Amino acid sequence: MSEGLLFIGAKPFMNYVTGAVLQFTTKGASAVHIRARGKFIAKAVDVAEIATKRFLSTQAKVQSVMINSEQFKNEEGRDVRVSTIDIVLVKST
Amino acid sequence: MSEGLLFIGAKPFMNYVTGAVLQFTTKGASAVHIRARGKFIAKAVDVAEIATKRFLSTQAKVQSVMINSEQFKNEEGRDVRVSTIDIVLVKST
Numbered sequence: 001m002s003e004g005l006l007f008i009g010a011k012p013f014m015n016y017v018t019g020a021v022l023q024f025t026t027k028g029a030s031a032v033h034i035r036a037r038g039k040f041i042a043k044a045v046d047v048a049e050i051a052t053k054r055f056l057s058t059q060a061k062v063q064s065v066m067i068n069s070e071q072f073k074n075e076e077g078r079d080v081r082v083s084t085i086d087i088v089l090v091k092s093t
Numbered sequence: 094m095s096e097g098l099l100f101i102g103a104k105p106f107m108n109y110v111t112g113a114v115l116q117f118t119t120k121g122a123s124a125v126h127i128r129a130r131g132k133f134i135a136k137a138v139d140v141a142e143i144a145t146k147r148f149l150s151t152q153a154k155v156q157s158v159m160i161n162s163e164q165f166k167n168e169e170g171r172d173v174r175v176s177t178i179d180i181v182l183v184k185s186t
Binding site: 041067 | 132133135138141142146155160161174
């Protein structure tokens, strides 16, 4: 009953979909977290939807979606806020 | 106990933040749905985060986030899939 983590960035879209699918089909994960920040949030939602609906329709589903914000200082020392998303996929029972 | 709906598109970011805030502060909404499709999903998350954390920190919070897909045919008659998000803000109790 392991949990996988996939952080969405600039790599090709299907890399992430494949990564999510393999977590369930060959690595025996019971849950996979798909996380992203800022402009990659829409890509994370696409990855979760394609992985669960096209590739894992009988094997996994979206369990929960959470959004949040992270604060940090940029190179000029100014406070910057960025939105985050955490989508949890779980094995269908 | 009315519910507001805000569909996120190409208008300036702060238009949507103001729209969400006014639903609670002057229109007496008990809940506001923030919805978006495709590339506007990240903007919808930003609107929800800024509205609740900067402007409504004591008055409203994110209650739930749901993602889904819509299928439709494009101009050439091909099936197209687009991801959607529905973020529900509710009055803090």
